[in-house]
Amino acid sequence: MVEEPQAMASVLAELEALLRPTEPRWAHAMARYRARLEGGEPVSDVARDVVTLYSAGMGGWNDVVLQDARGVLTEQREFHRLRTELFHVARDAT
Structure with missing residues (x-):
């Protein structure tokens, strides 16, 4: 589905922003996943x-x-909601 990369990238960006103040290591991980998507790597x-x-x-x-x-x-x-949403978006894209 063409919307999967955008949906996943959006959730990853929200998580990155939310995590940055207290969990910079996890924020960086979300940024790396998003960069892979934006770099054209297959969403799956x-x-x-x-x-x-x-x-x-x-x-x-x-x-x-x-x-x-x-x-x-x-x-x-909000973190719990986004973490759950990311799982569903990722699971549906595999």
């Missing part, structure tokens, strides 16, 4: 790699919680 190849994030063990993508010294940030809800 990028999607396959994105889906593997969800099967990582302890300390992986599923364990990320946006927090600071005061506790969990209000942005956690």
Whole structure:
């Protein structure tokens, strides 16, 4: 589907912006996936790699919680929504 690269790139960009302040390593990972899409790499190849994030063990993508010294940030809800959306977009593109 022609919209898959744009849909995935959009979610990746939103995640990158949301993660940048508290999780720069993950923000950079989202930027790399987006750059691959924008560079013309097949969406199915990028999607396959994105889906593997969800099967990582302890300390992986599923364990990320946006927090600071005061506790969990209000942005956690939006992060959870975007992380779930990315999974569905990637799964559908594989």
